Amino acid sequence: MVVSRTPRVNTQMTMTKPADIPTIVWRVERGHALSRAAWRLLAMVIFGAVLFIVRLDWHLLWLTDKASFLGLGLMMLVPLLAALAFAVSALRWLILALRPTPSHITLSPAGLTIDLGPFGKRQHPWTDLRLEIDADLDPELLAQLPDDAFVPKLICLSTNEDAIQTAIRFAGLEHEHVTRAMRPYMTTIAQ
Numbered sequence: 001m002v003v004s005r006t007p008r009v010n011t012q013m014t015m016t017k018p019a020d021i022p023t024i025v026w027r028v029e030r031g032h033a034l035s036r037a038a039w040r041l042l043a044m045v046i047f048g049a050v051l052f053i054v055r056l057d058w059h060l061l062w063l064t065d066k067a068s069f070l071g072l073g074l075m076m077l078v079p080l081l082a083a084l085a086f087a088v089s090a091l092r093w094l095i096l097a098l099r100p101t102p103s104h105i106t107l108s109p110a111g112l113t114i115d116l117g118p119f120g121k122r123q124h125p126w127t128d129l130r131l132e133i134d135a136d137l138d139p140e141l142l143a144q145l146p147d148d149a150f151v152p153k154l155i156c157l158s159t160n161e162d163a164i165q166t167a168i169r170f171a172g173l174e175h176e177h178v179t180r181a182m183r184p185y186m187t188t189i190a191q
Helices: 011-015 029-051 058-064 067-098 139-144 163-173 176-190
Strands: 002-004 024-028 104-108 113-114 123-126 129-134 153-156
Touching: 024 163, 024 176, 029 067, 029 163, 058 067, 104 163, 104 176, 113 163, 129 176, 139 176, 153 163, 163 176
Parallel strands: none
Antiparallel strands: 002 129, 024 104, 104 113, 113 123, 129 153
16 A cells, blocks of 8 residues: 655645755666666577578478468567567667766756656656655654665656656666655655
8 A cells, every 4th residue: 555645736845945955866877778788689689599590491381381481480570579679679778878968867846857868858847746655654754764664656647657766777776775865855745
């Protein structure tokens, strides 16, 4: 069960000064993105190798047994599509790792900005965000809990995406680091 803590009209966030709530910038870990691209390239090579290992005389198969031709053609379509999907994914991760402009996820009193290059750029004001914590946790006791006791969720209502999981995925962060950075926001919204 999840308890939702959302600023109603964005008044809680605009009333606080930027000095009170820090702007959090999580940079994309380029080495992490490069390793994800390498794993996807490896998968692409494996699926591509299946296409080159299976050597069939397609012309003879078409002339003698059209049903086998179609069946084997459909079976060969699966590794082809998988290789293409992994190639596109690997290309996106390579572009993210090698692009000259910095990629980042920024959380500020104005809202959330996600700039991930080939994965898109999105901006969400606080009216489009919902901060969730586990129902077992009392919002008044958040300051006393250690950082590894829970992981908050920052849900973008328009995309139904958890921005914290996105930050963990792209920036290679630990859950404790994200919880520690989010504490000023959690205490402001809980008030």
